[in-house]
Amino acid sequence: MGFLEVEDLKVYFPIKGGLFNRTLGNIKAVDGVSFSIEQGKTYGLVGESGSGKTTTGRAIIGLNDITSGKVLFEGKDLTSKKSKTASVRKDIQMIFQDPYSSLNPKKRVLDIVAEPIRNFEKLSKQEEKKRVQELLEMVGLSPESILKYPHEFSGGQRQRIGVARAIALKPKLIIADEPVSALDVSVQAQVLNFMQDIQKELNLTYLFISHDLGVVKHMCDEIGIMYKGRYVEQGTKQDIFENPQHIYTKRLVAAIPDIDPRHRAEQKQFREDVQREYEQSYNDYFDSEGLAYGLQSVSDTHLVALPEKG
Amino acid sequence: METTDVKMDETTQGVTKSPSGARIFWREIVRDKLALISLIFLVLITAFVYGISLILDQKEIVTVDLFAIHQPPSEEFWLGTDYGGRDIFGQLIIGTRNSLSIGILVTLMTGVIGVVYGLISGYFGGHVDNIMMRILDFFLILPFLMVVIVFVAIVPKYSVFTFSLIMTAFLWMGIARLIRSKVLQEKELDYAQASKTLGSSNIKIMFTQVLPNITSLIIVTMTLNLAANIGLESGLSFLGFGFPESTPSLGTLLSYATNPQTLEYRWWIWVPAAVLILLLMLAVRNVGEALKRAADARQRRG
Amino acid sequence: MSEKLLEIKNLKTSFRIKDDYYAAVDDVTLTLNKNEVLGIVGESGSGKSALAFSVMGLHNRAKIEGNILFKDQDIANISPAKLNKLRGDDMAMIFQDPLTALNPLMIVGDQISETLLLHKKNMSQKQRKDRVISLLDQVGIPYPEHVYNQFPHELSGGMRQRVIIAIAIANQPELLIADEPTTALDVTIQAQILDLIKDLKDDMNTGIILITHDLGVVAEMADRVAVMYAGQIVEIADVHTLFENPLHPYTRSLLNSVPNTQEGQDKLHVIQGIVPSLSKLPREGCRFAARMPWIDESVHEENPVLHEIKPGHFVRCTCHKHFYFPDESKEDSNHGVS
Amino acid sequence: ACSGGSDDEGSGDSGSDDAGTEEGTDEGTDEGEEGDSEAAEGEDGLYSIEDFSTDKTNEGEAIEGGTLQYGLVTDTAFEGTLNWNFYSGTYDAEILGWFGESLLSNDDKYRYTNDGAATYEVSDDNRTFTFTIKDNVNWHDGEPVTAEDWAFSFEVIGDPEYTGVRYGADFTNIEGMEAYNAGEADSISGIEVVDEKTLKITYIKASPSLLTGGIWPYAMPKHIFGDIPVAEMDSSPEVRENPIGFGPFKVESIVPGESVTMVKNEDYWQGEPKLDGVTVKVVNPSTVVQAFETGEVDAVDSFPADQYPDNADMSNVEFLGMIDLAYTYIGFKLGTWDSENAEVVMDDSKKMSDVNLRRAMWYAVDNDAVGKNFYNGLRWNATTLIPPSHPEYHDETIETPTYDPEEAKRILDEAGYVDTNGDGMRENPEGEELVINFASMSGGDTAEPLANYYIQSWNAVGLDVQLLDGRLQEFNTFYDRVGQSGEDDPAVDIYQGAWGVGYDVNPQGLYGHKALFNFPRYESEENTALLEDGVSEESFDVEHRKQVYSDWQKLMVEEIPVFPTLYRSLLAPVNNRVQNYSIAVDFNALHEIAVTEEEPIAAE
Amino acid sequence: MWKFIVRRLVITFPQIILLSVLVFIMAQMMPGDALSGMIDPNIDPAAIEKQRENLGLNDPWHERYVDWVGGLLQGDLGESFRFKMEVTELVEQRLINSFWLGVATLFFTYLIAIPLGIISGRWNDTWGDQLITGYTYIGFATPLFIFALVMLWVFGFQLQWFPTGGSVEPGLTPGSFDYVWSKFQHLLLPALSLALIATVNTVQYLRSEIVDTKQKDFIITARAKGASESRVYNRHIFRNSLLPIAAFFGFEITGLIGGTVFVEQIFGYPGMGLLFMESILLRDYTVVIAVVLLFGIASILGALISDIILSLVDPRIRIK
Numbered sequence A: 001m002g003f004l005e006v007e008d009l010k011v012y013f014p015i016k017g018g019l020f021n022r023t024l025g026n027i028k029a030v031d032g033v034s035f036s037i038e039q040g041k042t043y044g045l046v047g048e049s050g051s052g053k054t055t056t057g058r059a060i061i062g063l064n065d066i067t068s069g070k071v072l073f074e075g076k077d078l079t080s081k082k083s084k085t086a087s088v089r090k091d092i093q094m095i096f097q098d099p100y101s102s103l104n105p106k107k108r109v110l111d112i113v114a115e116p117i118r119n120f121e122k123l124s125k126q127e128e129k130k131r132v133q134e135l136l137e138m139v140g141l142s143p144e145s146i147l148k149y150p151h152e153f154s155g156g157q158r159q160r161i162g163v164a165r166a167i168a169l170k171p172k173l174i175i176a177d178e179p180v181s182a183l184d185v186s187v188q189a190q191v192l193n194f195m196q197d198i199q200k201e202l203n204l205t206y207l208f209i210s211h212d213l214g215v216v217k218h219m220c221d222e223i224g225i226m227y228k229g230r231y232v233e234q235g236t237k238q239d240i241f242e243n244p245q246h247i248y249t250k251r252l253v254a255a256i257p258d259i260d261p262r263h264r265a266e267q268k269q270f271r272e273d274v275q276r277e278y279e280q281s282y283n284d285y286f287d288s289e290g291l292a293y294g295l296q297s298v299s300d301t302h303l304v305a306l307p308e309k310g
Numbered sequence B: 001m002e003t004t005d006v007k008m009d010e011t012t013q014g015v016t017k018s019p020s021g022a023r024i025f026w027r028e029i030v031r032d033k034l035a036l037i038s039l040i041f042l043v044l045i046t047a048f049v050y051g052i053s054l055i056l057d058q059k060e061i062v063t064v065d066l067f068a069i070h071q072p073p074s075e076e077f078w079l080g081t082d083y084g085g086r087d088i089f090g091q092l093i094i095g096t097r098n099s100l101s102i103g104i105l106v107t108l109m110t111g112v113i114g115v116v117y118g119l120i121s122g123y124f125g126g127h128v129d130n131i132m133m134r135i136l137d138f139f140l141i142l143p144f145l146m147v148v149i150v151f152v153a154i155v156p157k158y159s160v161f162t163f164s165l166i167m168t169a170f171l172w173m174g175i176a177r178l179i180r181s182k183v184l185q186e187k188e189l190d191y192a193q194a195s196k197t198l199g200s201s202n203i204k205i206m207f208t209q210v211l212p213n214i215t216s217l218i219i220v221t222m223t224l225n226l227a228a229n230i231g232l233e234s235g236l237s238f239l240g241f242g243f244p245e246s247t248p249s250l251g252t253l254l255s256y257a258t259n260p261q262t263l264e265y266r267w268w269i270w271v272p273a274a275v276l277i278l279l280l281m282l283a284v285r286n287v288g289e290a291l292k293r294a295a296d297a298r299q300r301r302g
Numbered sequence C: 001m002s003e004k005l006l007e008i009k010n011l012k013t014s015f016r017i018k019d020d021y022y023a024a025v026d027d028v029t030l031t032l033n034k035n036e037v038l039g040i041v042g043e044s045g046s047g048k049s050a051l052a053f054s055v056m057g058l059h060n061r062a063k064i065e066g067n068i069l070f071k072d073q074d075i076a077n078i079s080p081a082k083l084n085k086l087r088g089d090d091m092a093m094i095f096q097d098p099l100t101a102l103n104p105l106m107i108v109g110d111q112i113s114e115t116l117l118l119h120k121k122n123m124s125q126k127q128r129k130d131r132v133i134s135l136l137d138q139v140g141i142p143y144p145e146h147v148y149n150q151f152p153h154e155l156s157g158g159m160r161q162r163v164i165i166a167i168a169i170a171n172q173p174e175l176l177i178a179d180e181p182t183t184a185l186d187v188t189i190q191a192q193i194l195d196l197i198k199d200l201k202d203d204m205n206t207g208i209i210l211i212t213h214d215l216g217v218v219a220e221m222a223d224r225v226a227v228m229y230a231g232q233i234v235e236i237a238d239v240h241t242l243f244e245n246p247l248h249p250y251t252r253s254l255l256n257s258v259p260n261t262q263e264g265q266d267k268l269h270v271i272q273g274i275v276p277s278l279s280k281l282p283r284e285g286c287r288f289a290a291r292m293p294w295i296d297e298s299v300h301e302e303n304p305v306l307h308e309i310k311p312g313h314f315v316r317c318t319c320h321k322h323f324y325f326p327d328e329s330k331e332d333s334n335h336g337v338s
Numbered sequence D: 001a002c003s004g005g006s007d008d009e010g011s012g013d014s015g016s017d018d019a020g021t022e023e024g025t026d027e028g029t030d031e032g033e034e035g036d037s038e039a040a041e042g043e044d045g046l047y048s049i050e051d052f053s054t055d056k057t058n059e060g061e062a063i064e065g066g067t068l069q070y071g072l073v074t075d076t077a078f079e080g081t082l083n084w085n086f087y088s089g090t091y092d093a094e095i096l097g098w099f100g101e102s103l104l105s106n107d108d109k110y111r112y113t114n115d116g117a118a119t120y121e122v123s124d125d126n127r128t129f130t131f132t133i134k135d136n137v138n139w140h141d142g143e144p145v146t147a148e149d150w151a152f153s154f155e156v157i158g159d160p161e162y163t164g165v166r167y168g169a170d171f172t173n174i175e176g177m178e179a180y181n182a183g184e185a186d187s188i189s190g191i192e193v194v195d196e197k198t199l200k201i202t203y204i205k206a207s208p209s210l211l212t213g214g215i216w217p218y219a220m221p222k223h224i225f226g227d228i229p230v231a232e233m234d235s236s237p238e239v240r241e242n243p244i245g246f247g248p249f250k251v252e253s254i255v256p257g258e259s260v261t262m263v264k265n266e267d268y269w270q271g272e273p274k275l276d277g278v279t280v281k282v283v284n285p286s287t288v289v290q291a292f293e294t295g296e297v298d299a300v301d302s303f304p305a306d307q308y309p310d311n312a313d314m315s316n317v318e319f320l321g322m323i324d325l326a327y328t329y330i331g332f333k334l335g336t337w338d339s340e341n342a343e344v345v346m347d348d349s350k351k352m353s354d355v356n357l358r359r360a361m362w363y364a365v366d367n368d369a370v371g372k373n374f375y376n377g378l379r380w381n382a383t384t385l386i387p388p389s390h391p392e393y394h395d396e397t398i399e400t401p402t403y404d405p406e407e408a409k410r411i412l413d414e415a416g417y418v419d420t421n422g423d424g425m426r427e428n429p430e431g432e433e434l435v436i437n438f439a440s441m442s443g444g445d446t447a448e449p450l451a452n453y454y455i456q457s458w459n460a461v462g463l464d465v466q467l468l469d470g471r472l473q474e475f476n477t478f479y480d481r482v483g484q485s486g487e488d489d490p491a492v493d494i495y496q497g498a499w500g501v502g503y504d505v506n507p508q509g510l511y512g513h514k515a516l517f518n519f520p521r522y523e524s525e526e527n528t529a530l531l532e533d534g535v536s537e538e539s540f541d542v543e544h545r546k547q548v549y550s551d552w553q554k555l556m557v558e559e560i561p562v563f564p565t566l567y568r569s570l571l572a573p574v575n576n577r578v579q580n581y582s583i584a585v586d587f588n589a590l591h592e593i594a595v596t597e598e599e600p601i602a603a604e
Numbered sequence E: 001m002w003k004f005i006v007r008r009l010v011i012t013f014p015q016i017i018l019l020s021v022l023v024f025i026m027a028q029m030m031p032g033d034a035l036s037g038m039i040d041p042n043i044d045p046a047a048i049e050k051q052r053e054n055l056g057l058n059d060p061w062h063e064r065y066v067d068w069v070g071g072l073l074q075g076d077l078g079e080s081f082r083f084k085m086e087v088t089e090l091v092e093q094r095l096i097n098s099f100w101l102g103v104a105t106l107f108f109t110y111l112i113a114i115p116l117g118i119i120s121g122r123w124n125d126t127w128g129d130q131l132i133t134g135y136t137y138i139g140f141a142t143p144l145f146i147f148a149l150v151m152l153w154v155f156g157f158q159l160q161w162f163p164t165g166g167s168v169e170p171g172l173t174p175g176s177f178d179y180v181w182s183k184f185q186h187l188l189l190p191a192l193s194l195a196l197i198a199t200v201n202t203v204q205y206l207r208s209e210i211v212d213t214k215q216k217d218f219i220i221t222a223r224a225k226g227a228s229e230s231r232v233y234n235r236h237i238f239r240n241s242l243l244p245i246a247a248f249f250g251f252e253i254t255g256l257i258g259g260t261v262f263v264e265q266i267f268g269y270p271g272m273g274l275l276f277m278e279s280i281l282l283r284d285y286t287v288v289i290a291v292v293l294l295f296g297i298a299s300i301l302g303a304l305i306s307d308i309i310l311s312l313v314d315p316r317i318r319i320k
């Protein structure tokens, strides 16, 4: 049994309207997604804007209601009412995309980082302060920072505060929703490095959501590619980057700009080729509604959404 | 666009603390001469009327003196007397105090109701919001005057407090709406979402996370409301649903001006009250506008 | 050598903060030729947009000093009427944020044809509409007739960005400034848009200034690259030189911190600290010095200037000669900055 | 028989509330003082009603025609129920006065005369009246006014479907009226149409009150209203849009609630009116002075007395004045109303039951000073409950308590009201706290200081009088609590009220033991006997009646169920271009009114 | 669109019902009734009591309510006790007056607000702007009734430019030019007084909208197209800033209702506000109920109009 197992997860948002605000239909934000993550690994979730990455992450942690499907965390079903207990909550935490809005601007660092501690543990003021300072040190901020306000920190530092808060309860799984996409390149590097460090230190598991393939390639062991609420491909880093099977994955990979100006021409050529292939074989990869098919195994680690043969 | 206003130079971070909300407000007010003067005026007036009315004997002031009716300003009566021979100056002081008390009370009560209502409605959204908003809409169409008349008739003691209550019943909706729409935005922000994942209860998130972030909005709105509320009391007095004359307010003094004789020949009865209302409202408003600028980083002058 | 299109000389753009002026663009000198893409990279807040806005004359309350010669005409000191003749016609700009750069109350078609209306006085309404539709088609918008009558909010981010591009290229400008044209977009769309801009250049011989903080985009698009830091150009060179032989410490750090160049290596380089705010910017000495404290202070120039290392390759300050990356252990301790 | 209220003749009262004759303690008529002349002029700031005339003097040469601008001073719209049988507001009555004349005119003693459109004869038993309508009296549409029309008027009011409020003792006193009203008879047996112009009415009980407003003097054109069901008359266009009468002017057009334009009735029985027409329109009380100054109005129905002192020397008008048929008073609650039997029941355990206490309270107030200072002498100390507007019956010789606080204290001490606990306020003879709750009505500028002044005065003699609920009561609340519905609020101990008195001097409607409006709830055998005597057959003898009412006035001064505080004056400015205008009660010559200039004269 | 309107009206329906119930309860709670003003010994208390019985004033409120609803369903709002006429007819008379007063006020409000707001917003922080801002501050702080009284006194009486009471000169034939002209003259001063005070909010709102819009990105886009300053303002800034003002229009109607009570009182202008005050003071409940409901419906419609206008002018929230 895996560490985190997501089975056929569906999250639909109702479209309201009509005379009495009835539900007219659904936005299928996540439409039958299954994957599993091993402890201590980083699992990347990639896809275009609106493909349902965030929704998946939020559904796992319980911020979105699940329409159907299961989320098993260490064997416990998070979707059943009973297990929405505090202890499971403690074990899963989240890092948010925007370091500016994810910290309450009116709270001091102490209060921000201590919030989860206060919710789950009864510590004296003194102990609490000590814990927070330890945490801050762990994320590389000076312990004196506890009395400052978020706006007194740079984006990278804020993201660290967010991490400190997330690890305060010693979680096992952290869902990181585009943790660096709001940051400048140089700062981005800082946060990525640090996330890797802390993962080793605390034996954390990451669900790493991003649309930047470069970053994902740098961070992740396994990767899932989402398209319109469904998976189109899943595999190890090598599977995805060296042997992309689905045309959509290929497009994504081809679209990454190459940092070496010498490859410009080839890159453009490659992109054009993929584009041509995409146009020609679109119907082989997508059903009549333009959605991906179910996943088929290509290798042990590599799954691709292809129409069932025969 | 994260402006550099908020990003601090790292090297100086350890030493200087960036200004807190109150400090920003203060700075903005000091920078704006008009607002500063207004604030000083308000503080002085408030201190003066509350202070002096401790010494003044209200009973004495509203005692009718048959032989001093309609005296123009003199040494004995600085601002003359009204048609009951009562000292206008004394009434002006007590009236200002009462009007300010009403203004402040109403502002506070509408503030509390509006904020709590707006918070709950906005935070929970969905059906709760829907129902609460319908209730609010209903309050908007209530016939204010009629309710006031019923109220005046059935409430035996009509005091500053009860009067404020009835005004409150009709004035909390604006702020509730404002807070609601702000909360609707605010609760979607990551920090509120984050709190949820950290195991904080809804109540806790509402009051300890979201609320502090809308305080500046609340303060600004309440300041501006204060000005409007002071004005409203005088309107009710004009229609005859204000205070009895034994509880003078700026409104009651002002409503004497509806008597054409007073309006034309006995300026000392109503002009000081009119001027004072005007000044109070302007001053409160100036301060409010300065606070508004302070709350809105884009408009900040400094 | 190809024809000079734009020549910026000692440009200084200052904003008023409190009671003083602070330069966001400080002594920038640049040239741009026809049919050339000049990439400008730099961290957020380094003055890239401020530079672009200065060229377009779009700042309303900034003090602009220096010269901006567009086809030998100094557009920094020109009457608003004359400037309006140039803007949208001979020079155009693509804006960063497709969500806000379009008037929400105007249909897309009108917003594009406004440019035509302003500069092609003798076009009939019908001609304008035809032209707009062909422009929409040109930037790759499907069903242009339909989109013509749509409002911005009905379009996706990528489509809107294309509309903005259509506005910019409507009059086939000679100079096109693209300020982070793809930052807000998905990679696949980014690729399409970049290809589109490139095609435009080839078709129309346009000189393009491409502002971005994505080095990959620069590598793919630019002929020459200028690296900006704290309002100044710290290095400028043709694209190959810059990526193969970066000299300025900032350029080198930047290149080192991009994940996908660091194949196999699990640590990325981190530039310490942040770009200081405008009012706190050091105005003397090497502006980057504070962010590489392990380099001895004496190696900086007192008044750093651009040195021409090789023809066409300029670097500011002599400190590049002494720059090295700190070792890993040192880097770790840098986490605790404050 | 009617009493208490003011009459139905156009002179209506000046109250700002339209219905009824209750006089607000103050409404509309307020004080004023020469603000800036007190020291130098001393007494000069005072006015006396005796200096005013009721008739306009104008020696000028009248011009042909002209239109009189007549204002109704009110801040509301007039109702527009323009028919004597249905109107309920005084402003409607005011308008009716211009075009819908009464068949009977009266003299200055309020008694019907034979000078009007109809003459009358009384039978020996004083119960049967024979009226003859003059020949040339015609409706505005040319139809003659007939006895039938007059009888019809009675039939409408007596009809079971009747929607107005006129039906009362004046009508039930007609023979056969009650049977008709109950639907038991097809006609009223006491009313007989003798011939086209002669009507005979027989009353059950003879009373001198019949001659002072007790007979319904208004006819109703049967040829117009005959076909309209009684229940629908009040809202019919014949009442609201095209009302007619036989008066000197006829209605030309109406702007609902705002104005009525009238033109002269050339066929008027007293002769063609001199004016071309009259425009009656609403004037806001707060702008009435300006309306006079600019010549917007020539005359008004009433003028707020408090605005007089500041405008006494307005150059373009003459102020007419007379004693108002009204008085203000303080009432003491002495009993309760028994709704079952519809009568007053005295209750000796009431706080105010001790007459000494009441007398002391009368001594404690200085009404003279109130009249001078609040009202510049335009109101003055009242003595008895029949005001000097009825000079025949008002007994000047009666001694009444006047301001004497020492006397008040003495009386209280003697009666056992002494301060036993040293709080400065007297306790009652049993030694219990005595807190007297005083109800007073809001509205009008002086209401508040006046009430406070009385309270201060009583406090000064050691009586703990407090304003009920600490504030003045709004009109409806006040009368509800004082007892207009029959349920008196026990919290009210004393109150300040005002009454307008009718043409008829009979005070039974206010102080009779069957009168709901007997708010003090006072009764005594002597009182009942005197009041009965005042309307008995013997009282057709004026001397007898005078004696009866003199005794009654004395009784009231002794018993003090209420004590009158102020008598009032009534002022009416008239533009100087107007001629032959009068506010006298016996003025019955609207057709004589003329103007000497085309346009009203403006003030300098 | 129609669906939306219908839905909104359906939602407001229970509100109206609730409001009407409330008015009946309040009427019950208020001391006195239409007949309690008849403190007149001339009138037999029995006659009054009979009237009361006939009019059903002695019934408990729920019975009267049921009757009233019954009447309402047949389009009958009852009869005014005081005016002895159908409430529908009475209200119609007054409504016309109030309607024109409202129209004139709104007209002046915008006539003043739009140029002032534009001047103030376009050239913000100049002396012109400061002057206008000063006006808005003072207008904000001046009680309407004092202002109206002074206006009446100065323009009505001292200068005599305007008539000072009523809605029309007496004696004119309805429909004639003189009649219409006189009506117009009569509503000019009250409308102006109300507008001068009511407009300050709009001026300020417009100003801040313009100042806001000026800084929007799409304005830069427009400038970059080479649009001249005047074109930028006329085509882009004003249009976008006027939109929220247009949306405010409906709420302005609601606000007017409050203002007319004062103004109609002072100018003796027989409209709904005055009718309401009179009726409530004299306890003419059939009228009160009708007026309250009308006011309620007007504010609901006002809000609805606002939403509709907004959806018409703002493509972003176009209602399906």
Ligand SMILES: Nc1ncnc2c1ncn2[C@@H]1O[C@H](COP(=O)(O)OP(=O)(O)OP(=O)(O)O)[C@@H](O)[C@H]1O
Pocket: A013, A027, A028, A029, A030, A047, A048, A049, A050, A051, A052, A053, A054, A055, A056, A211
């Ligand atoms: N609360 C919500 N109500 C309705 N629809 C929603 C809601 N949240 C998300 N959606 C829709 O669900 C779909 C998936 O959204 P999601 O945020 O998961 O995408 P994403 O992959 O995270 O995109 P991005 O890269 O932009 O963050 C989108 O079409 C979005 O519009």
Ligand SMILES: Nc1ncnc2c1ncn2[C@@H]1O[C@H](COP(=O)(O)OP(=O)(O)OP(=O)(O)O)[C@@H](O)[C@H]1O
Pocket: B003, B004, C015, C016, C017, C024, C042, C043, C044, C045, C046, C047, C048, C049, C050, C051, C213, C277, C278
């Ligand atoms: N109107 C202005 N007033 C004051 N300061 C400004 C203004 N516009 C820009 N600045 C400041 O000038 C500096 C340069 O800003 P600029 O927008 O040019 O940066 P940039 O390089 O484009 O950054 P980004 O990548 O975030 O767009 C920043 O410090 C910014 O805060």
Ligand SMILES: [Mg+2]
Pocket: A053, A054, A055
């Ligand atoms: Mg997302």
Ligand SMILES: [Mg+2]
Pocket: C048, C049, C050, C096, C179
């Ligand atoms: Mg930029």
